[in-house]
């Protein structure tokens with residue numbers, strides 16, 4: 001009797017311990033889950049992704065959004081725009097040959113050409129110039145502010 005009670009409480013408690021320890025950063029789509037499997041936070045992508053394709057051998061990917069997308073990135077409120085198609089090459093901790101993401105800073109638009117994951121930071125590459133931000137700024141995937149339908 002005592003043993004079965006212990007067993008019962010174990011079975012009841014088991015699902016709890018299997019739950020995601022940090023439900024706030026749950027990946028909203030397969031593309032986001034793919035991104036985390038390469039060591040990047042989901043907030044690099046807008047919330048709504050239409051489709052994506054990745055060649056697991058080369059890491060070449062293309063990502064389709066529901067039109068162009070504008071996001072204000074916390075905490076410094078940089079304005080970022082995403083083309084309706086974003087392409088690049090992803091390997092663990094590194095995104096290269098990136099096309100389709102631009103950020104407005106210092107009164108200019110900059111095309112992000114690569115992103116590296118370095119410990120608790122993300123290093124954004126704009127050609128040979130780099131800028132480093134804490135990864136936790138990108139823990140949450142944000143919705144597009146103004147979506148213009150492609151087509």
Ligand SMILES: *[C@@H]1O[C@H](CO)[C@@H](O)[C@H](O)[C@H]1NC(C)=O
Nearest residue numbers: 053054055056057058059060
């Ligand atoms: C994936 O990438 C590999 C290595 O570059 C290449 O040989 C292969 O043809 C690619 N597959 C597709 C379906 O494009």
